[in-house]
Amino acid sequence: MKTDVIVIGSGIGGLSCGALLARYGLDVVVCESHMIAGGAAHGFERQGFQFDSGPSLYSGLSDRNSNNPLRHVLNAIGEDADWHTYDTWGCCLPEGDFATQVGADQFCEVLATLRGPEAITQWQQLQALMQPYGEAAIALPPAALRFDWGCLQTVSPFLGSMLGHVLRLPELTGPFSQLMHRVVSDPFLRHWLDLLCFLLSGLPASGTSTAEMAFMFADWYRPGVTLDYPVGGSAALVAALVRGLEKQGGQLRLGAHVDAIMMAGDRATGVRLQTGETLQARRAVIANASIWDTLPLLPDHPATRTLRQQRQTMPPCPSFMHLHLGIDATGLEHLACHHIVVNDWAAGVTAAQNVVLISMPSQLDPTLAPPGKATLHVYTPGNEPYDLWQGLDRRSAAYHQLKTQRSAVMWQALERVIPDVRQRVEIELVGTPLTHERFLRRYRGSYGPAIAAGKALFPGPKTPIDGLLCCGDSTFPGIGLPAVAASGFITANTLVPVKDHWQLMADIGLR
Numbered sequence: 001m002k003t004d005v006i007v008i009g010s011g012i013g014g015l016s017c018g019a020l021l022a023r024y025g026l027d028v029v030v031c032e033s034h035m036i037a038g039g040a041a042h043g044f045e046r047q048g049f050q051f052d053s054g055p056s057l058y059s060g061l062s063d064r065n066s067n068n069p070l071r072h073v074l075n076a077i078g079e080d081a082d083w084h085t086y087d088t089w090g091c092c093l094p095e096g097d098f099a100t101q102v103g104a105d106q107f108c109e110v111l112a113t114l115r116g117p118e119a120i121t122q123w124q125q126l127q128a129l130m131q132p133y134g135e136a137a138i139a140l141p142p143a144a145l146r147f148d149w150g151c152l153q154t155v156s157p158f159l160g161s162m163l164g165h166v167l168r169l170p171e172l173t174g175p176f177s178q179l180m181h182r183v184v185s186d187p188f189l190r191h192w193l194d195l196l197c198f199l200l201s202g203l204p205a206s207g208t209s210t211a212e213m214a215f216m217f218a219d220w221y222r223p224g225v226t227l228d229y230p231v232g233g234s235a236a237l238v239a240a241l242v243r244g245l246e247k248q249g250g251q252l253r254l255g256a257h258v259d260a261i262m263m264a265g266d267r268a269t270g271v272r273l274q275t276g277e278t279l280q281a282r283r284a285v286i287a288n289a290s291i292w293d294t295l296p297l298l299p300d301h302p303a304t305r306t307l308r309q310q311r312q313t314m315p316p317c318p319s320f321m322h323l324h325l326g327i328d329a330t331g332l333e334h335l336a337c338h339h340i341v342v343n344d345w346a347a348g349v350t351a352a353q354n355v356v357l358i359s360m361p362s363q364l365d366p367t368l369a370p371p372g373k374a375t376l377h378v379y380t381p382g383n384e385p386y387d388l389w390q391g392l393d394r395r396s397a398a399y400h401q402l403k404t405q406r407s408a409v410m411w412q413a414l415e416r417v418i419p420d421v422r423q424r425v426e427i428e429l430v431g432t433p434l435t436h437e438r439f440l441r442r443y444r445g446s447y448g449p450a451i452a453a454g455k456a457l458f459p460g461p462k463t464p465i466d467g468l469l470c471c472g473d474s475t476f477p478g479i480g481l482p483a484v485a486a487s488g489f490i491t492a493n494t495l496v497p498v499k500d501h502w503q504l505m506a507d508i509g510l511r
């Protein structure tokens, strides 16, 4: 079989890229190893409960005019999900349990209760300090980027707004902690900001780029802000991207595990599936699998050796523990959809078993659970060491003991929110780094590359191998749904003529 482009992997990065390329008029086949599309963001069903495997926090998607690159992808392919909006989430912190709302002013109320006027002043100073960086972070939409000289034309509409920010570039790519330390000395505020950084990038403020935080500040702390959740869960977002791919003639092949990337000379020419079937790509093979899962697919060749040298040593973030529960929801109507639990600030937000996220999306979307029931996804976000699990046989008693031991922290967190949760359970699934590795086909079950701001940059979509590009969280700009959608956009743009890219920008109102 021959097609223009083969995308390896149907994560949000791969689907964004594939759907956009189909929109650009190319023949696209997306090969997904799993039987369900969506990668880290796939949804699955058990006994009438619809579960999210990964993301739970979405923003800037219900507003068609937002700067979120995933919104730009949806606009470009003419697809959408329906969105629930909300603004309140629960916090269970060492200081106590309370509800907070998105929005800069609302957080002042939390600070007034927990810390006092000095902390409020520092928070307001930080908001003021971040404002121009926020403007800088959204001055150039990733949808305008491409990795070739055509970029000179496609970024030209934004040069005016970018010029004012040129001097901020070094700080934007540097660690957020540098900026934060200028005005924030309050220990609670520093911990809080560290936590936000960790949730964004898998690293604390010292490793998270100012650009990432500035984008978040611009998004979360604008007037009238709400958070979003897709009706039908993350599966609905995946379905929108798949519709965008297929309506333009693109194909999604599930259960199509790529065994090898084929090369002729120094050019990638197609893929071989585990079944032995081969698919030829006239234009390009795009790897959406993580870089560590992509490198073993390549034959030995000088160009592949260069790629290995460049990227094999990228450090991976740790993995996850997951607890998926279906529970009796009687009397729980008052609870927020999301809670964040921090056990101990002193241990640091990246410490294993210290931070737990609780997502109960059926609070917003009751269709995710049978009547009177609730769907829960509790997880330790990117802080579970893979080494503890490495080599364990999933059928062994040792594995099951470790599962019980390491999931206790999620139960304890949940009991702070629903004290009698154990009596309510109707279905219980515990996931470990090995589950994560197996179902998400991810090396060491990792959250993604741990590339610290100021020390290194995420690589762009091109590789030293002609015809092989990458997209997804191993590629600029990094981890998270907006970032991987951005990388899918940039990779797709890089493959098409400037005039088509230019036209698409006009179609989605970017020029």
Ligand SMILES: Cc1cc2nc3c(=O)[nH]c(=O)nc-3n(C[C@H](O)[C@H](O)[C@H](O)COP(=O)(O)OP(=O)(O)OC[C@H]3O[C@@H](n4cnc5c(N)ncnc54)[C@H](O)[C@@H]3O)c2cc1C
Residues within 6 Å of the ligand: 008, 009, 010, 011, 012, 013, 014, 031, 032, 033, 034, 037, 038, 039, 040, 041, 053, 054, 055, 056, 057, 058, 256, 257, 258, 259, 288, 289, 290, 293, 320, 379, 439, 440, 441, 442, 447, 448, 471, 472, 473, 474, 478, 479, 480, 481, 482, 484
């Ligand atoms: C528990 C969790 C919570 C998260 N929460 C949030 C959140 O709230 N907000 C947010 O913005 N982000 C969140 N993230 C991060 C976000 O989900 C990821 O960064 C993003 O989904 C990664 O997308 P991707 O396209 O890069 O890769 P992936 O989703 O990893 O997709 C890669 C795909 O490639 C496939 N694949 C791999 N090897 C092969 C092969 N050989 N052949 C065929 N297919 C292959 C895999 O099966 C997979 O489907 C969360 C992640 C997790 C795990």
